[in-house]
Amino acid sequence: MAGRKTAKTGNQGQKILKSDAEWRKQLSPSQFRVLREKGTELPFSGQYDSHFGQGVYSCAACGNPLFSSEAKYDSHCGWPAFWAALDEKKVELHEDKSLGMARTEVVCAKCGGHLGHVFGDGPKPTGKRFCINSESLKFTRKRA
Numbered sequence: 001m002a003g004r005k006t007a008k009t010g011n012q013g014q015k016i017l018k019s020d021a022e023w024r025k026q027l028s029p030s031q032f033r034v035l036r037e038k039g040t041e042l043p044f045s046g047q048y049d050s051h052f053g054q055g056v057y058s059c060a061a062c063g064n065p066l067f068s069s070e071a072k073y074d075s076h077c078g079w080p081a082f083w084a085a086l087d088e089k090k091v092e093l094h095e096d097k098s099l100g101m102a103r104t105e106v107v108c109a110k111c112g113g114h115l116g117h118v119f120g121d122g123p124k125p126t127g128k129r130f131c132i133n134s135e136s137l138k139f140t141r142k143r144a
């Protein structure tokens with residue numbers, strides 16, 4: 001089927017495989033552009049850039065819990081930034097040499113959706129900066 005990607009089989013449990021047409025039905029055009037076409041939202045435009053509630057940020061496409069507000073920090077880069085994923089099995093890291101740069105792409109381990117990139121200039125304790133598009137995330141507030 002056109003547009004369908006083959007997922008690697010790993011120990012991540014059940015992968016979600018959908019065609020572009022199926023994703024298009026489920027996602028907004030801007031979410032589709034980021035998650036399925038590896039787009040990047042404009043800096044300082046995303047709803048979660050300067051959002052600091054207590055809770056969990058999940059994948060906007062499949063609901064996989066990805067990042068905790070406890071690891072979110074203000075990187076001033078214009079996108080939501082986290083120094084760690086909720087669990088390193090929740091995300092996959094891929095080498096990305098597009099745009100003439102060597103970067104590390106971060107994708108959702110469950111649906112393969114593009115989330116953003118990870119850089120090595122983050123704060124302690126990990127020194128990592130997961131620079132993630134708001135369009136890829138859905139925030140759920142922690143119940144008190």
Ligand SMILES: [Zn+2]
Pocket residue numbers: 059060061062063064108109110111112113
């Ligand atoms: Zn996902």
